[in-house]
Amino acid sequence: MYNVNDVFGIQNGYKGFYSSNYLPMTPKSVNDIHKRGGTVLGSSRGGHDTHKIVDNIQDRGINQVYIIGGDGTQKGAYEIFKEIRRRGLKVAVAGIPKTIDNDIAVIDKSFGFDTAVEEAQRAIDAAHVEASSAENGIGLVKLMGRYSGFIAMYATLASRDVDCCLIPESPFYLEGEGGLFEYIERRLKENNHMVIVVAEGAGQDLIAKSIPVADQLDASGNKLLLDVGLWLTHKIKDHCKSKKMEMTIKYIDPTYMIRAIPSNASDNVYCTLLAHSAIHGAMAGYSFTVGMVNGRHAYIPFHRVTSTRNKVKITDRMWARLLSSTNQPSFLSKEDIMEAREAERLANRLPVPASSSEHTKKHSASVLSNASGDVQGAPTLTLSQLQQPAAAITVPAPPSSATAGTASVTVIDSDDDCDATGPPEGTPERETRTWQEAEETDRTRDERPKQPETPERMAPPPGNALHARADEAAAQAAQDVDAF
Numbered sequence: 169m170y171n172v173n174d175v176f177g178i179q180n181g182y183k184g185f186y187s188s189n190y191l192p193m194t195p196k197s198v199n200d201i202h203k204r205g206g207t208v209l210g211s212s213r214g215g216h217d218t219h220k221i222v223d224n225i226q227d228r229g230i231n232q233v234y235i236i237g238g239d240g241t242q243k244g245a246y247e248i249f250k251e252i253r254r255r256g257l258k259v260a261v262a263g264i265p266k267t268i269d270n271d272i273a274v275i276d277k278s279f280g281f282d283t284a285v286e287e288a289q290r291a292i293d294a295a296h297v298e299a300s301s302a303e304n305g306i307g308l309v310k311l312m313g314r315y316s317g318f319i320a321m322y323a324t325l326a327s328r329d330v331d332c333c334l335i336p337e338s339p340f341y342l343e344g345e346g347g348l349f350e351y352i353e354r355r356l357k358e359n360n361h362m363v364i365v366v367a368e369g370a371g372q373d374l375i376a377k378s379i380p381v382a383d384q385l386d387a388s389g390n391k392l393l394l395d396v397g398l399w400l401t402h403k404i405k406d407h408c409k410s411k412k413m414e415m416t417i418k419y420i421d422p423t424y425m426i427r428a429i430p431s432n433a434s435d436n437v438y439c440t441l442l443a444h445s446a447i448h449g450a451m452a453g454y455s456f457t458v459g460m461v462n463g464r465h466a467y468i469p470f471h472r473v474t475s476t477r478n479k480v481k482i483t484d485r486m487w488a489r490l491l492s493s494t495n496q497p498s499f500l501s502k503e504d505i506m507e508a509r510e511a512e513r514l515a516n517r518l519p520v521p522a523s524s525s526e527h528t529k530k531h532s533a534s535v536l537s538n539a540s541g542d543v544q545g546a547p548t549l550t551l552s553q554l555q556q557p558a559a560a561i562t563v564p565a566p567p568s569s570a571t572a573g574t575a576s577v578t579v580i581d582s583d584d585d586c587d588a589t590g591p592p593e594g595t596p597e598r599e600t601r602t603w604q605e606a607e608e609t610d611r612t613r614d615e616r617p618k619q620p621e622t623p624e625r626m627a628p629p630p631g632n633a634l635h636a637r638a639d640e641a642a643a644q645a646a647q648d649v650d651a652f
């Protein structure tokens with residue numbers, strides 16, 4: 169569709185721009201890479217030298233750069249975009265969110281997350297089998313999630329075999345009333361076995377207190393985490409020993425096995441849509457992070473996705489649903505809840521609530537999105553060309569009959585951050601609302617009467633008893649969190 173002749177892969181992450189040769193990529197060479205796990209191009213931490221990267225882009229005459237990765241990668245893409253803009257180059261930068269952690273702000277979910285949740289079920293199933301095969305058996309599964317517990321939360325909700333889910337956003341404690349040990353004792357008495365899921369970033373403060381070690385960072389500046397699964401296993405064993413309680417604990421760490429598998433069908437489709445959307449946007453001359461927002465394809469300015477991180481909101485319904493599904497303690501004091509609400513209010517720039525129930529007002533990301541809900545037309549580039557950490561594409565100047573106009577471009581910000589070079593002539597009209605106007609409109613939309621929050625307002629359509637029970641339970645759980 170766009171007459172692209174030269175596509176190159178950058179090997180081993182950002183440093184590959186200046187430390188290795190670019191790898192020519194053809195439809196044939198990438199034909200089945202989506203069926204393999206990991207990355208054929210390689211990845212790395214650290215090594216982001218903005219000037220050297222942009223020098224290379226410039227020297228090689230690259231005019232579109234597609235950058236695939238998590239929030240660190242998107243930050244790096246933003247730096248590259250700013251340097252390109254400073255130099256006045258006609259190069260579009262498209263960030264494509266890929267992380268199993270799902271911690272990238274604004275977008276509905278990141279590519280890789282669904283696959284991770286699905287694969288995590290296998291580890292939870294194994295933990296359940298092992299736990300239920302022993303007397304007082306505990307199965308403990310560690311899942312990835314450095315800063316955010318989305319994989320742990322969704323895997324727990326999907327499995328229904330989990331009795332306790334621990335995530336970084338919800339601090340927990342071991343001893344005393346309402347603590348983890350008390351819950352474990354109770355659950356073993358009731359059921360004779362239990363499954364605990366812990367996200368790798370959970371309980372890091374607790375571990376640091378019991379094993380004081382200096383913080384260490386990886387090459388990208390991320391804190392190296394202590395193994396919460398191993399630590400917890402020992403703590404539980406020690407506690408049960410002190411109580412003369414017979415028990416068996418099996419610790420399963422499937423983290424890399426989960427990240428290493430090929431993406432599932434739903435992620436493959438999502439990847440295709442991201443790829444198509446990114447290509448249309450870059451061909452139209454824009455720079456952005458691409459993603460689904462409220463179910464619509466959107467082009468998001470880099471700074472919107474890099475300024476915050478997506479986290480599980482423990483004051484939100486989803487976490488309340490999890491609490492009601494596992495029956496675990498919330499580990500939260502009233503002060504913790506108020507603090508979490510206040511942090512959420514400030515992060516979302518919400519007004520001070522008139523009453524305590526006001527906090528439940530949600531404020532979704534203010535973005536504009538494609539009115540049709542989809543990007544029109546599909547380029548001939550394959551998604552697999554974009555399924556790797558970084559790829560640079562050299563695009564010939566579009567012929568006068570270029571079909572870039574078929575891309576139904578949606579721009580989420582009308583400030584100049586979203587537009588490296590401006591769209592070439594003949595491309596569709598840009599969104600004309602200012603960012604502030606857009607935000608205002610979206611806020612108005614967000615504040616329209618929503619799905620009611622209280623049990624009586626949550627009444628489902630008559631005749632649907634199953635939904636009624638589920639909704640009642642969710643509302644009750646939300647109230648429990650409120651009341652706590």
Ligand SMILES: Nc1ncnc2c1ncn2[C@@H]1O[C@H](COP(=O)(O)OP(=O)(O)O)[C@@H](O)[C@H]1O
Nearest residue numbers: 182213214215216237238239240241243244388
């Ligand atoms: N603030 C930043 N500015 C520039 N580059 C960054 C920034 N944060 C991370 N990076 C680079 O992005 C790459 C990926 O970041 P990392 O945190 O390792 O993974 P992820 O993209 O999964 O979050 C690394 O090469 C890192 O150096």
Ligand SMILES: O=P(O)(O)OC[C@H]1O[C@](O)(COP(=O)(O)O)[C@@H](O)[C@@H]1O
Nearest residue numbers: 238266267268269280312313314427
């Ligand atoms: O040991 P590594 O390779 O640094 O990776 C560990 C990290 O990768 C993550 O899973 C994120 O992976 P991705 O962003 O690549 O999907 C974090 O949760 C975890 O801390």
